[in-house]
Amino acid sequence: MRPVRCATRSLRSAGATRLPPAPSAPLPVVTSRCRVYPPPAVTTALQAACHGLRINPGKQIRHHPHTICVHWGCGSVLDAGSTGPVIVAIFGVGLRPAVGDSWLTRRRRIKLDLMQLMDVIVVGCGASGLAALRRLHDAGLKVLGLEADDRIGGRIRTVQFGECALDLGAAWCHGEKDNVVFELVNPLGLLGRPKPDHKLYVLSNGELIDEGKSETLIGALNQEVGKADKNSKKSIAECVRTALKTNATLKKEPQLAKSFVDWFEKNNHLGGQADPRQGKSLKGLEECWGCEGEFMLNWKGKGFKTLLDVLLNKYPDPSKAIPVEILLKKEVESIKWRSTQQGLEPENPLVHVKCKDGSLYAAKSVIVTLSVGVLKERHNQLFNPPLPTEKVTAINTLQLCVLDKIYIEFTRPWWPKTPASLSLLWRDEDKGNFANEEWVTEICALNTVEYQPNLLLAWIYGRGAEVMEKCSEDQVKAGVNKLLEIFKKQFDVTPIKAIKRSQWASNPLARGSYSYRSVATEEEGGSAVTLSEPLYHGGKFPVVCFAGEATSHHRHSAVHGAVEAGFREADRLVAILKKK
Numbered sequence: 358m359r360p361v362r363c364a365t366r367s368l369r370s371a372g373a374t375r376l377p378p379a380p381s382a383p384l385p386v387v388t389s390r391c392r393v394y395p396p397p398a399v400t401t402a403l404q405a406a407c408h409g410l411r412i413n414p415g416k417q418i419r420h421h422p423h424t425i426c427v428h429w430g431c432g433s434v435l436d437a438g439s440t441g442p443v444i445v446a447i448f449g450v451g452l453r454p455a456v457g458d459s460w461l462t463r464r465r466r467i468k469l470d471l472m473q474l475m476d477v478i479v480v481g482c483g484a485s486g487l488a489a490l491r492r493l494h495d496a497g498l499k500v501l502g503l504e505a506d507d508r509i510g511g512r513i514r515t516v517q518f519g520e521c522a523l524d525l526g527a528a529w530c531h532g533e534k535d536n537v538v539f540e541l542v543n544p545l546g547l548l549g550r551p552k553p554d555h556k557l558y559v560l561s562n563g564e565l566i567d568e569g570k571s572e573t574l575i576g577a578l579n580q581e582v583g584k585a586d587k588n589s590k591k592s593i594a595e596c597v598r599t600a601l602k603t604n605a606t607l608k609k610e611p612q613l614a615k616s617f618v619d620w621f622e623k624n625n626h627l628g629g630q631a632d633p634r635q636g637k638s639l640k641g642l643e644e645c646w647g648c649e650g651e652f653m654l655n656w657k658g659k660g661f662k663t664l665l666d667v668l669l670n671k672y673p674d675p676s677k678a679i680p681v682e683i684l685l686k687k688e689v690e691s692i693k694w695r696s697t698q699q700g701l702e703p704e705n706p707l708v709h710v711k712c713k714d715g716s717l718y719a720a721k722s723v724i725v726t727l728s729v730g731v732l733k734e735r736h737n738q739l740f741n742p743p744l745p746t747e748k749v750t751a752i753n754t755l756q757l758c759v760l761d762k763i764y765i766e767f768t769r770p771w772w773p774k775t776p777a778s779l780s781l782l783w784r785d786e787d788k789g790n791f792a793n794e795e796w797v798t799e800i801c802a803l804n805t806v807e808y809q810p811n812l813l814l815a816w817i818y819g820r821g822a823e824v825m826e827k828c829s830e831d832q833v834k835a836g837v838n839k840l841l842e843i844f845k846k847q848f849d850v851t852p853i854k855a856i857k858r859s860q861w862a863s864n865p866l867a868r869g870s871y872s873y874r875s876v877a878t879e880e881e882g883g884s885a886v887t888l889s890e891p892l893y894h895g896g897k898f899p900v901v902c903f904a905g906e907a908t909s910h911h912r913h914s915a916v917h918g919a920v921e922a923g924f925r926e927a928d929r930l931v932a933i934l935k936k937k
């Protein structure tokens with residue numbers, strides 16, 4: 358959704374002083390041909406529009422409809438290009454900061470769009486960012502969403518695949534009670550309930566394993582995790598691996614149990630295979646709360662993107678969409694904030710958000726909704742001043758698992774029943790057959806897909822997923838074909854028509870799938886709570902706030918946690934900004 362921009366509108370809407378008519382021809386920036394207006398009048402107008410932008414009164418100010426020039430002598434100028442709404446600022450070396458901001462003292466041109474001087478800027482327009490934008494907009498605040506991608510939704514990504522809508526990211530609404538997504542969309546009749554699926558457990562040599570035996574082994578693993586000390590700072594993976602040596606049920610069939618432990622780790626995204634400190638912690642399991650009710654509610658073939666329409670009030674009636682401003686392809690590269698009142702009006706703390714394309718936006722506050730993977734990679738460059746140590750620790754120790762999907766379209770279904778889940782149990786001796794495409798051995802299950810009769814969804818996790826992401830589509834297809842050889846021992850497997858896969862780890866705007874608490878989180882401190890703490894201006898005004906799924910203490914990893922976090926931070930700011 359692209360906003361219609363108008364430079365002068367913000368001056369007017371802010372109750373700006375009416376300026377005299379301007380010359381019809383566009384004027385070059387700051388020349389003697391510019392008309393000169395009484396500085397106090399323009400200063401008042403600009404200050405109103407810019408939420409207290411500090412302008413040195415008494416200096417020369419020039420203006421025409423598309424150009425506002427504020428001259429601070431010595432070459433320091435705030436002006437506008439002649440072609441449209443963009444206000445350009447040019448600041449001279451060593452000049453007193455024009456907007457109370459030392460970075461502007463360096464010589465450079467900065468686009469400063471008066472329209473973008475907002476109450477709140479939301480960085481990132483996934484589920485969390487959209488939830489925040491909706492809540493802030495509904496409260497009557499002036500808000501702007503900046504999204505780096507050319508689409509909204511982030512890790513909600515519904516794509517067209519032939520006739521089908523497919524979710525490459527989030528696909529199911531997990532649970533009903535205390536689930537904000539369920540509460541938003543269920544009254545609209547958007548959610549469907551799954552039918553019980555037919556579970557098959559297949560060994561990597563093609564043998565089917567008796568369902569009863571499989572359930573007994575999985576039950577034993579669940580029991581071990583259930584009774585483990587959640588304050589032990591251990592990983593879940595360590596707990597189940599130890600159980601192989603201690604649990605009587607598992608010890609009866611050590612080889613098969615080992616395959617089940619391997620599957621259990623992948624299926625539950627436990628992490629820590631390479632570095633045990635990065636494994637999902639037992640404490641994290643306790644802190645992540647499920648919502649009661651059906652865990653696999655589907656979107657009746659329309660895809661999770663429907664939630665985005667609901668958040669923007671586009672569903673069911675698109676004409677009622679809220680007119681919230683969202684700018685796409687706006688990759689934020691720095692967020693400049695003030696922790697003290699130096700250089701700023703105490704009641705008007707400003708945060709400056711700069712995008713990769715050079716555009717600059719200012720607001721009273723910003724809500725950052727970036728994934729913890731993006732924060733890991735970029736927090737050093739993003740925040741100025743840098744983030745406090747405890748927040749950096751939280752970012753470094755919280756992990757983002759890598760989980761990918763490979764949708765496989767067949768000419769016709771070959772599995773015995775629909776719905777079905779085919780869990781894959783790998784034996785070490787069979788892994789050797791995949792020496793050239795080792796990543797295939799990280800595929801842990803194939804599932805049928807609701808509303809898509811010819812599709813199976815292969816789940817791939819961890820290191821294998823990262824390697825798969827780097828393969829070409831043809832290589833992935835060849836790898837999947839080889840995997841299907843395993844099933845040919847039992848089933849009449851039909852040819853593959855096409856595949857479609859996700860690549861969440863290599864996506865620089867995600868860098869993974871969803872967050873979890875690691876052993877390192879427990880050892881070094883830091884949690885979703887630490888990550889969610891705002892950065893304060895003057896000790897009391899939340900000038901940089903944090904949302905996104907990873908900031909949800911009890912519902913991280915899921916869309917409902919992301920939405921809840923967006924609402925949480927919006928409510929925090931509404932309470933403060935509406936009081937003023």
Ligand SMILES: Cc1cc2nc3c(=O)[nH]c(=O)nc-3n(C[C@H](O)[C@H](O)[C@H](O)COP(=O)(O)OP(=O)(O)OC[C@H]3O[C@@H](n4cnc5c(N)ncnc54)[C@H](O)[C@@H]3O)c2cc1C
Pocket residue numbers: 480481482483484485486503504505506509510511512513525526527528529530531687688689690726727728731760761762859861865866867869870871904905906907913914915916917919
């Ligand atoms: C494969 C997979 C399956 C999943 N399945 C489910 C499921 O079934 N159910 C469920 O509830 N959850 C599921 N999830 C998790 C769910 O998708 C996420 O928890 C949720 O979508 C996160 O939303 P968010 O707004 O916190 O973050 P994001 O969706 O990541 O939003 C952050 C936004 O910030 C943008 N951005 C990044 N960098 C910048 C920048 N520098 N400047 C501006 N913008 C930037 C990104 O493009 C993105 O749009 C799944 C996730 C994956 C990957």
